[in-house]
Amino acid sequence: MALCVIKPGMLTTVQDGGRWGYQSRGVPVAGPMDSLSFRIANALVGNARDAAALEVTLLGPELEFDDERIVAIAGAEFDATLDGRSVPLHAPFIVSAGARLKFGQRRRGARAYLAVAGGIATPPVLGSRATHVISAMGGFDGRALRAGDALPLFAAPGARTTRAPLVSPPALPDRDARVRVMAGPQRDYFAADALDALQSAPYTIRPDSDRMGFRLQGPPLTHARGADIISDATPLGVLQVPASGQPILLMADRQTTGGYPKIATVITADMPIAGQLGPGDTIRFVVCTAQEAIAALIAQERMLMPLEAHEA
């Protein structure tokens, strides 16, 4: 019961719901960059919502299964093929023993998720299978997949609990996205017009961006009280601003604490959109209220309900 890596792709990692509960000990959460597509992929094959799956980045892998499995791909649109024949996205399909699944041309979005019924069974570290590459923790030997790796899988569930295809998957950004932010937690560290500047023009994601953070290039944000704070916690989606005035959007692999002021935080419902961007793409920020943020999250949850309805 293994998933064999023929070609690894650019950055293919094992991710689950994240390594929660240890940030007070300096342990990053990691987990999927697009948590919504990750959940959808798991739901389509009848897995628990946090089951370990593969995150595929920009250039996809080629994989071989050694037993029959139900799998599903969600997130970025790749031309995926099974032994040369096209397979659907956002729908479960059967892979027979020895079949090869290949991620081809990428059409839209940056990250796809491959969930396998039963889930990936790499050993958990601190309760999670999420890969944090920088600290070599979790996943497969703490690293991105390489050719020749054989990922252990849990036994496929006896009863097939897959869902019908998702009729309208969440919209993917096409190299440009608009995401909503809530001001704070350190808005008072910035000039009065900094929030306007943040919303005034798109920011470009610089090449030195990764799963830790997106370094952005765009309208500079002016500090009012210096660019250093006493280090404090750094939530997912926060925009920290070093002395340069150019913000860094903190992503899944971020450190647990940081010493730069944070002007605003991308709302939870919009982080999956940000997670579908890569270097060279652009991102626009719009300030919203907490009420809008929660309403967006509830709407997303409603969309997922029919998919996850079988969960106990």
Place this chain on the structure above:
Amino acid sequence: MTIVSAGDSAIVVEFEERIDEAVNARAIALASAVQQAAVRGVRDVVPTFHAVAIYFDPLRTAYTELTARIQHELDRPSAEPAAARAPLRIPVCYGGDLGPDLADVAAFARISEDEVVRRHAAGTYRVFMLGFVAGFAYMGTVDASIAMPRRATPRIRVPLGSVGIAGVQTGVYPAETPGGWQLIGRTPVKPFDPARAEPFLMQAGDHVQFFPITRQEYASWPSA
């Protein structure tokens, strides 16, 4: 004390904005009270120098419910402080190739290397918080005379177990990482080992003392 939002899924309780043992103790006390209260929907509680971040699922716990709960914890007369854990004692082989910056710190302080070691090992340090990487404890306060600032150019690779000084802070690198602290020695003890029954050597609020060991002791130290 103020409570601020950090997006829709985290709130931060901020105490006085300074690095101070009493302020830090309040943050840690609140963090452990919130942790023990096991509030529904709370995913992680992170005390830092002067604040506590509380990560929660807003679909399971409303912001107002959570802030009311925090206010309740803050208003409660603080329980007798739990008997402080005895200081944790960490062996360090100072200087030589294991502490390549010891000579620089001695020059900075205009004292001998032995005297730097004596002053560093004389202190009892508080763990203010953990961050940077798994198991990295920000400790203070280092004797002002040896509180040398970070190196102008950080090292690309600092070996695991390196003991460093950065201004009035001291710390132990729990993994090989880049780093700019002045390295004065190395410990054979691992601050973080996921395979150990207790993976983390330190937690926020702990007190730590360092004591010198010889190169031979370093080489033969039982890896716990």
